[in-house]
Amino acid sequence: MTDLLTLTDLVVDIPHRRGTLRAIDGVSLSIARGEVLGLVGESGAGKSMIGNAVIGLLARPAHVAGGEIWLGDRRIDRLAPHQMRQLRGRRIGMIFQDPQTSLNPLMRIGDQLVETIRLHRPMPAASARTEAIRLLDEVGIPAPEERMAYWPHQFSGGQRQRIVIALALAGEPELIIADEPTTALDVSVQAQIIRLLKRLCADRGVAVMLITHDMGVIAETADRVCVLYAGRVAETGPVTEVLSRPRHPYTVGLMDAIPSLDPARGEPGVATLRQIPGAMPSIAARPSGCAFHPRCASATPDCARVRPDPRPAGRSEVACPVCAPTHEDAAS
Amino acid sequence: MKHSTPTTTVAPVLSVEGLSRDFNIPVPFLRRLVPGRPRPVFRAVTDVSFEIPRGQTYALVGESGSGKSTIARMVVGLTRPTAGVVRIAGHDLFAPDARDTRQAMRRRIQMVFQDPQASLNPRWRVEAIVGEPIRAFGLASGRALAARVAGHLETVGLSAADARKYPHEFSGGQRQRIAIARALASEPEFIVCDEPTSALDVSVQAQVLNLLRTLQSDLGLTYLFISHDLAVVRHMAQRVGVLQRGILVEEADTKTFFAGPKAEYSQMLLSAVPKIRKGTDE
Numbered sequence: 001m002t003d004l005l006t007l008t009d010l011v012v013d014i015p016h017r018r019g020t021l022r023a024i025d026g027v028s029l030s031i032a033r034g035e036v037l038g039l040v041g042e043s044g045a046g047k048s049m050i051g052n053a054v055i056g057l058l059a060r061p062a063h064v065a066g067g068e069i070w071l072g073d074r075r076i077d078r079l080a081p082h083q084m085r086q087l088r089g090r091r092i093g094m095i096f097q098d099p100q101t102s103l104n105p106l107m108r109i110g111d112q113l114v115e116t117i118r119l120h121r122p123m124p125a126a127s128a129r130t131e132a133i134r135l136l137d138e139v140g141i142p143a144p145e146e147r148m149a150y151w152p153h154q155f156s157g158g159q160r161q162r163i164v165i166a167l168a169l170a171g172e173p174e175l176i177i178a179d180e181p182t183t184a185l186d187v188s189v190q191a192q193i194i195r196l197l198k199r200l201c202a203d204r205g206v207a208v209m210l211i212t213h214d215m216g217v218i219a220e221t222a223d224r225v226c227v228l229y230a231g232r233v234a235e236t237g238p239v240t241e242v243l244s245r246p247r248h249p250y251t252v253g254l255m256d257a258i259p260s261l262d263p264a265r266g267e268p269g270v271a272t273l274r275q276i277p278g279a280m281p282s283i284a285a286r287p288s289g290c291a292f293h294p295r296c297a298s299a300t301p302d303c304a305r306v307r308p309d310p311r312p313a314g315r316s317e318v319a320c321p322v323c324a325p326t327h328e329d330a331a332s
Numbered sequence: 333m334k335h336s337t338p339t340t341t342v343a344p345v346l347s348v349e350g351l352s353r354d355f356n357i358p359v360p361f362l363r364r365l366v367p368g369r370p371r372p373v374f375r376a377v378t379d380v381s382f383e384i385p386r387g388q389t390y391a392l393v394g395e396s397g398s399g400k401s402t403i404a405r406m407v408v409g410l411t412r413p414t415a416g417v418v419r420i421a422g423h424d425l426f427a428p429d430a431r432d433t434r435q436a437m438r439r440r441i442q443m444v445f446q447d448p449q450a451s452l453n454p455r456w457r458v459e460a461i462v463g464e465p466i467r468a469f470g471l472a473s474g475r476a477l478a479a480r481v482a483g484h485l486e487t488v489g490l491s492a493a494d495a496r497k498y499p500h501e502f503s504g505g506q507r508q509r510i511a512i513a514r515a516l517a518s519e520p521e522f523i524v525c526d527e528p529t530s531a532l533d534v535s536v537q538a539q540v541l542n543l544l545r546t547l548q549s550d551l552g553l554t555y556l557f558i559s560h561d562l563a564v565v566r567h568m569a570q571r572v573g574v575l576q577r578g579i580l581v582e583e584a585d586t587k588t589f590f591a592g593p594k595a596e597y598s599q600m601l602l603s604a605v606p607k608i609r610k611g612t613d614e
Contacts, residue, residue: 216605
C-alpha cells in the first residue's frame with residue numbers, strides 16, 4: 001500500500017508569555033489510500049490539533065515546530081498560506097463536528113455547493129449545478145434537485161451533516177479529515193452517517209482521518225486506530241487487534257471504562273465499571289517520562305524517567321516498555 | 333441485589349401519572365391577530381406514567397426532542413405540567429394548595445445537570461456553591477456549615493481544601509463532582525440526573541458513574557437518570573423507560589429490556605449503538 005499522508009515526528013508548540021507549551025510531542029503516523037485511520041483520545045490528547053496541523057489551520061500562536069507532514073510526494077508543513085489554500089478543499093476535504101456552524105446560514109445549499117465546486121474545479125455554472133445535484137444524491141439527500149434551493153435551517157442535523165460531506169467531496173479530495181463528525185448527532189443518525197462515510201471511502205478510494213473520542217464509532221468505521229495520550233501515540237494498530245487485545249495500559253483502562261451492552265460485562269444495573277484513577281494531565285503539567293505513569297498500575301521507576309517510543313508488539317505498535325512486547329497478554 | 337428491598341408498604345419516592353406538557357408554538361405577529369384560530373401547541377410530553385421505588389434508579393432514554401428533559405423539569409417542579417400528577421413520596425407537587433408542601437419537597441429533590449461548566453457559578457468559590465443549599469434551607473451556619481461543605485466534598489472524592497477554589501481550577505470530571513456535592517448538600521432523597529456524564533471523557537465518565545452508584549447504596553438515594561446512551565443506562569438503572577416524541581413507548585426491567593426490547597423504536601435504538609467487538613475475533 002502506498003501511504004497518502006505521512007506524519008513523522010510531528011511537534012506542535014504553543015508559545016506563551018512564560019515559555020512554550022508542547023501540545024503534540026513527536027507523533028508519527030500514516031494513512032494509505034482508501035483507508036480509514038481513527039485518531040482516538042480524550043480531551044487534551046491533541047487529536048484535533050493533529051488534524052488542524054495537517055490542513056494548516058492551527059489557531060495562532062500554535063504552530064508546527066518540528067517534524068514533517070507529507071501528502072503523497074509533497075511536503076505540506078512548510079507551504080505558504082496561498083499554496084495551502086489551494087490544497088485545502090481540493091486535495092484535503094474537511095468535515096467538522098457541528099454542521100450547524102460549518103454551513104453558511106444565509107446561502108442556499110445549492111449555491112454553496114456550486115461555489116465550492118467551481119472554486120476547485122473550474123467549469124461552467126450549468127455543469128457545476130449538475131455536479132452539485134449528483135453530489136447531494138450521492139450523500140443520500142432525497143429529491144436533490146428540489147433541495148438545491150433550500151436553506152440550511154430547512155434540513156435536520158443529520159441531513160446537514162450529509163450536505164457538509166457533499167461539500168467536502170466537492171473538490172474531489174484524496175484525503176478527508178473528519179473531526180468528530182457524528183458527535184452532535186443522535187445515535188440512529190450517527191449510524192447512518194458512519195455507513196455513508198464508509199461507503200464513500202470504498203467507492204471513491206478516499207483516505208479518511210477520523211478524529212473522535214468514541215471507541216464505538218472507531219470500531220464501526222476505522223481500519224486502523226491510533227490511540228493518543230497527552231500529545232503522544234500510546235498505541236496504534238489494526239482496529240480489531242487494538243480493540244480486542246489492547247496492550248498499552250491506557251488503552252486497556254480506556255476499553256474497560258466504556259459501559260458496554262455486552263452481556264459478558266456483568267448483569268445490567270449491578271456491575272461496577274472499572275475506572276482509571278486521576279485525569280489526563282493538562283498540557284502545562286505533563287509528567288516526565290511516560291506521561292501516563294502517574295495513573296498506571298504497572299509503572300516501574302523507569303517509567304518516570306524514560307519517554308517510551310512506539311515499538312512493534314503483535315500486529316500493533318505500543319509505546320510501553322513494560323507491557324510490550326514481552327507480556328503479550330497484559331490485556332486479558 | 334442490594335436494591336431489591338420490598339417497597340410494598342412505602343409510597344414510591346416518585347410517582348408520575350398521566351403527565352403531559354404542551355408548549356405554545358410562536359405564530360407570526362399579524363396572523364396572531366386573525367380571530368377564530370386556536371393557538372397552535374406542540375405536545376412535548378404525552379400521558380407519561382411511571383414510578384420509582386426508594387433506592388432505585390429509573391432511566392429515561394430517548395433521542396433529542398423526545399421530551400426527556402421536559403419530564404425532568406416537571407418532576408423537580410421547574411415546569412408545570414399541562415395535565416397529570418407528580419407525587420414525591422405521596423405528596424402532589426403541583427396541588428393548588430400545596431405551596432408549603434412544595435417548599436418542603438424542594439429540599440428533598442435535587443438535580444445534577446449535563447454541563448458542569450454551565451451549572452456552576454464561575455464567580456463563586458466552591459464553598460459558596462456547595463454551601464448555598466445548606467444556607468437556603470437553614471440546615472447549618474457558620475463553622476457547622478463549613479464542616480458540612482468539607483464533608484460533602486470528601487464524600488464525592490474531592491478534598492476539604494478545594495472549598496477555597498473556583499470552578500475553573502478544576503477539570504470537567506471534578507466540576508461534575510462539585511455539582512454532585514451541591515446536590516447532596518440539602519440531604520435529598522431523590523436526585524434527577526440529566527445526562528450527568530455526556531459532557532465527560534470515558535475514563536472520567538466511569539469515575540462519575542461509579543461515584544453515583546456508591547452514593548446511592550451509602551445514602552439510599554433514588555435516581556431518575558436521563559440519558560441518550562443505552563450502554564450507560566444498562567449499567568446504571570434497574571428500570572428503563574423509552575421515550576419517542578413524548579410518548580413512553582416501552583417500559584421494562586433493565587434485564588428484560590436488554591435481553592430483548594419489545595417496541596420497534598427501542599430495537600432500532602439498541603441496534604444503532606456502535607458495537608465494540610471486544611475479544612470476539614479470537
